[in-house]
Amino acid sequence: MNPRDLFPPEEENLSLVVGEDMNGERLDVFLAWKLDRTRSQIQALIREGKVKIEEGKKAKPSLVVRSGMGISVSIEPRPLQELVPEPVDFGVVYGDEDILVIDKPSGLIVHPSPGHWRGTLVNGLLHKFPEIAGSGASGRPGIVHRLDASTSGLMVVSRNNRSHDILTRAFQERQVRKEYLALVWGEPREFQGRIDLPIGRNPRNRYRMAISSSGKRAVTEYTLLWSRKEFSFVRCVLLTGRTHQIRVHMKHIGCPLVGDQLYAPRKRTPFGLDRVFLHSWILGFDHPRSGEPMLFRSFIHPELRRFLGEVFSRGRGRQ
Numbered sequence: 001m002n003p004r005d006l007f008p009p010e011e012e013n014l015s016l017v018v019g020e021d022m023n024g025e026r027l028d029v030f031l032a033w034k035l036d037r038t039r040s041q042i043q044a045l046i047r048e049g050k051v052k053i054e055e056g057k058k059a060k061p062s063l064v065v066r067s068g069m070g071i072s073v074s075i076e077p078r079p080l081q082e083l084v085p086e087p088v089d090f091g092v093v094y095g096d097e098d099i100l101v102i103d104k105p106s107g108l109i110v111h112p113s114p115g116h117w118r119g120t121l122v123n124g125l126l127h128k129f130p131e132i133a134g135s136g137a138s139g140r141p142g143i144v145h146r147l148d149a150s151t152s153g154l155m156v157v158s159r160n161n162r163s164h165d166i167l168t169r170a171f172q173e174r175q176v177r178k179e180y181l182a183l184v185w186g187e188p189r190e191f192q193g194r195i196d197l198p199i200g201r202n203p204r205n206r207y208r209m210a211i212s213s214s215g216k217r218a219v220t221e222y223t224l225l226w227s228r229k230e231f232s233f234v235r236c237v238l239l240t241g242r243t244h245q246i247r248v249h250m251k252h253i254g255c256p257l258v259g260d261q262l263y264a265p266r267k268r269t270p271f272g273l274d275r276v277f278l279h280s281w282i283l284g285f286d287h288p289r290s291g292e293p294m295l296f297r298s299f300i301h302p303e304l305r306r307f308l309g310e311v312f313s314r315g316r317g318r319q
Contacts, residue, residue, distance in 0.1 A: 002248040004091065011203045012074075012075065012076075013072060013073070013074050014072065014073045014074075014075060014199045015033075015070065015071075015072050016031075016034055016070070016072070016073065017068065017069070017070055017071075017140070018030060018065045018066060018067055018068060018070075018071070019067065020067040022034075022065060022067075023065070023066055023067040023216065024064060024065075024066070024214075024215075024216050025064070025065055025216075026045055026061060026062055026063065026064065027042075027046070027059060027060065027061055027063040027064075027065055027071075028042045028049070028060070028061035028277075029045065029148045029201070030065050030071075031045075031051070031073065034164065035073070035075065038115070039061075041059070043061045043075075043268065044188055044203055045073065045075060046059050046061055048062060050073060050074040050075065051071065051072070051073050051289070052071070052073075053069065053070070053071055054069070054070030054071065054094070058131045058199065059071075069292075078271060080213075081264060083112060083122060083123065083126055083133075083138075083139070083141070084117075084118060084123060084124045084126075085126035085127040085130065085140075086118065086119070086124065086127055087121060087124065087127055088105065088108070088119060088120070088121065088123055088124025088125075088127065089105060089108075089124070090104055090108060090121060090124055091100055091103030091104075091105075092128075092134040093154065093296055094294075094296060095129075097159065097160075097289075098158070098159055098160060098162075098163040098287070098288055098289050099156055099157065099158060099159060099163055099167070099282065099287070099288065100125070100129065100132075100142075100156070100157040101154060101155070101156050101157075101296050102125075102154070102155045102156075102157055102158060103123060103152075103153065103154060103298045104122070104147055104151075104152055104154075104155055104280075104299065105152055105154060106149075106150055106151065106275040106301070106303075107149060107150065108120070108121055108149065108278075109121070109149045109277065110122065110140075110143060110146045110147060110149075110155075111139065111140035111143050111146070112139065112140075118230065119133070121143075121155075122140060122141060122142070122143065123309075125157060126141070129142075129159065130144035131159055131160070132157065132158070132159055134160065134161065135159055135160050135161055135163065135282040136158060136161065136164040136168075141228060142157040142158050142159065142164070142170060142242065143157065144156065144157070144158055144164060144168045145171050145176075145241065147223065147280055148161045148244065148276070148278075150278070151180075151276060151278045151279070151280060152273045152275075152278075152279050152280070152296045152298075152300075152301050152304075153180070153279045153280025153281055153283075154281070154283040154296055154297075155280070155283070155296045156281045156283060156285065158288070162288065163288040163289070166288035167285065167288055170255070170285055170286065170288075174239065174240065174241075175285065176283070176285045177237075177283065177284030177287070177295070178237070178238040178241070178277055178280065178282070178283060179235060179236070179237050179280075179281060179283075179299060180235070180236045180237075180238070180246055180279060180280055180281060181233070181234075181235060181236075181278075181279045181281045182233075182234050182235075182236055182246060182250065182257055182277060182278045182279070183231055183232070183233055183234075183257070183258045183277035183304075183307070183308070183311070184231070184232050184234055184250050184255035184256060184257055184258060185230060185231065185232075185255060185256055185257075185258060185264065186230065186232065186254055187224070187227045187232045188224055188232060188234065188253060188254075188255055189253070190224075191223070191224050192221075192222065192223050193221070193222050193253070193304045194219065194220070194221050194222075195218075195219070195220045195221075195222070195249040195252065195253065196217070196219045197211050197218060197249065197252065198211065198212055198213060198214070198215035198216055198217050198218060198219075199211060199212065199215045199216060199218040199242045199243070199244070199245060199248050199249075200212035200214055200215025200216065201215075207262065208240070208244070208262060208263065209245075209247075209248050210248065211248065211252055213313075215242075216240075217240060218240045218244060218245050218248075218249065219238075219239035219240050219247075220236055220238060220239070220240075220244040220246055220249045220250075221236070221237040221239065221244060222234050222235065222236045222237070223235045223249070228311050228312060229311075230262045231258065231311050232255060233308070234250075234255075240280060240317070244262075246278060247260055247262070247263050247276070247278070248263065251263045252276070257276050257277055257278055258276075258277040258307075259273050259274070259275050259277050260276045270310070273304075273307050274302065275303070276313050277304060277307065279298070279299065279300050279301065279304060281294075281298050281299050281300065282295070282296070282298075283296050283301070284296070295315055302305070
């Protein structure tokens with residue numbers, strides 16, 4: 001790694017453009033996420049006049065940013081944590097010179113962040129595929145989308161900047177097929193349904209998301225595959241990609257995910273399952289170089305199969 005990456009200059013001027021995925025967010029929320037700083041740090045920068053809006057609007061923390069909006073920031077960067085390549089357990093479903101398709105185990109955090117600088121998927125990718133260091137953002141090389149730490153299944157990773165840009169655009173423009181399998185408490189009222197409700201940050205708990213009229217549009221389609229006693233097995237299709245989208249939407253219709261201690265803390269999960277029962281099982285997209293349609297499938301992981309076996313033995317339900 002270049003020493004200048006670890007000891008950057010005292011101040012730098014950054015030019016940022018708001019992407020579609022952050023459309024409608026507050027300015028301080030957008031900058032906190034983009035620059036990996038706290039909102040109080042960002043608000044201080046705004047008060048000091050170090051944040052400028054290209055459209056001539058006055059910068060204030062509550063300003064709603066829009067897709068395509070240009071923002072410049074003068075900021076003193078802090079020394080970066082060096083990304084350490086290290087062995088990490090994950091599956092590789094497919095790989096070529098442009099992309100990798102990963103089968104992520106539950107419990108694996110995707111990229112380093114404060115408090116989690118080691119043992120992430122990115123650390124493991126750098127160990128096995130060091131060339132991804134030059135793809136995308138320096139703190140999260142190769143990453144074009146994320147799964148929650150407790151969610152298992154398929155992810156696509158870029159191996160060069162061209163692929164990173166094309167795949168990022170495909171996710172932003174909703175050109176990627178994303179299907180999940182989930183086990184939920186209760187039974188949906190309808191065999192099939194479409195949940196089109198906006199999701200935003202929960203004002204009382206920063207770690208949770210919630211249905212919010214001021215949030216961003218979120219659309220989930222679901223199909224009931226079968227039910228047994230108090231459990232239902234559902235297929236969920238994401239038409240948008242909001243944080244905790246399936247977890248929030250299924251809770252809203254009275255069917256929180258099994259094992260979800262954040263959104264269903266009073267539901268005690270039987271059979272020793274210590275994770276959220278959510279698995280990314282189908283991922284489809286056009287190859288960033290050839291344009292060829294690609295479709296991948298990951299069958300549910302062993303700990304989930306064992307849990308389903310216990311549920312299935314509990315008696316008959318609707319199929």
